[in-house]
Amino acid sequence: MAAVESLSIHDSLKTGVAKEHEEAENGIFTQSIMKGTVTPAIYRQFLAELYEIYKAIEEAAELNKEHETFGMTHFPTEFNRVGAIEKDLEYYYGANWKEEAKSQAPTTTKYVARIKEVGKTNPTLLIAHCYVRYLGDMSGGRQIKYKLMKHFNLGSSDDGIAFFVFDQIDNVAHFKEYYFGRMNSINIDDDQLAELVAEAKKAFQFNIDLFKDMNDFVQKMKLPQENISSDPSKMETFYNHFKSLFSSS
Numbered sequence: 001m002a003a004v005e006s007l008s009i010h011d012s013l014k015t016g017v018a019k020e021h022e023e024a025e026n027g028i029f030t031q032s033i034m035k036g037t038v039t040p041a042i043y044r045q046f047l048a049e050l051y052e053i054y055k056a057i058e059e060a061a062e063l064n065k066e067h068e069t070f071g072m073t074h075f076p077t078e079f080n081r082v083g084a085i086e087k088d089l090e091y092y093y094g095a096n097w098k099e100e101a102k103s104q105a106p107t108t109t110k111y112v113a114r115i116k117e118v119g120k121t122n123p124t125l126l127i128a129h130c131y132v133r134y135l136g137d138m139s140g141g142r143q144i145k146y147k148l149m150k151h152f153n154l155g156s157s158d159d160g161i162a163f164f165v166f167d168q169i170d171n172v173a174h175f176k177e178y179y180f181g182r183m184n185s186i187n188i189d190d191d192q193l194a195e196l197v198a199e200a201k202k203a204f205q206f207n208i209d210l211f212k213d214m215n216d217f218v219q220k221m222k223l224p225q226e227n228i229s230s231d232p233s234k235m236e237t238f239y240n241h242f243k244s245l246f247s248s249s
């Protein structure tokens, strides 16, 4: 009987999350970005959510940089997004972004708590969180970047799209190949691999739920989206309404 070839860590992750990737890709919020119906007012709130999530990932990653498995896939110079998100928040909110950009989505709180928990109790699982976010940003994120540039009429600089610019990586395809090679060289057993795949599915589910929060927020607003971005007073109404939606739930 022929021996059954076991999948590499990367192939296990990729096939393990295929269904969730499709769901994330086809969600209403993702599609609203791709179709250009998302406004700067909505996108900046989304960035405020991502800010908390990436701060949690990057803090947990830094704490575990010497960890025997996670440390093998730790590429802070190439990956880190917090600085880029700060640049984008300043672009969309202005100089007072630190006071104005506040996470409000219930999913963000749960997602951040989970990242912190695995950072403390099982750092190998941080590999799944980094894979889902950074590799996604490098892959489909490139298409999202071009859509935003077109729909928000952004110039050719990084203004408003710094989040998607990995300026420490010369060739994304080569980097991905190198990264997956490092991932595949990690020594974990079948149970740990199963746990890693389950964590990647969980990370995808947090992202899908966050998109749902964002979509609920747009739906409950019942304001014509086109008017929000061009009128600062509506932007304020939009933000306050978002706050009240989630503080009452």
Ligand code: HEM
Binding pocket: 010, 013, 014, 021, 024, 025, 030, 031, 034, 131, 132, 133, 135, 136, 137, 139, 140, 141, 143, 144, 204, 207
């Ligand atoms: C419009 C939305 C999206 C599009 C068009 C898209 C598209 C793609 C494409 C074309 C690839 C394959 C790239 C390659 O083979 O080099 C990819 C990979 C990936 N995407 Fe997405 N994606 C989207 C949303 C997302 C979201 C929301 C996430 C997670 C939050 C995500 C996570 C990933 C990951 C982790 C990979 C790496 C797969 C691997 O090679 O192992 N994607 N995406």
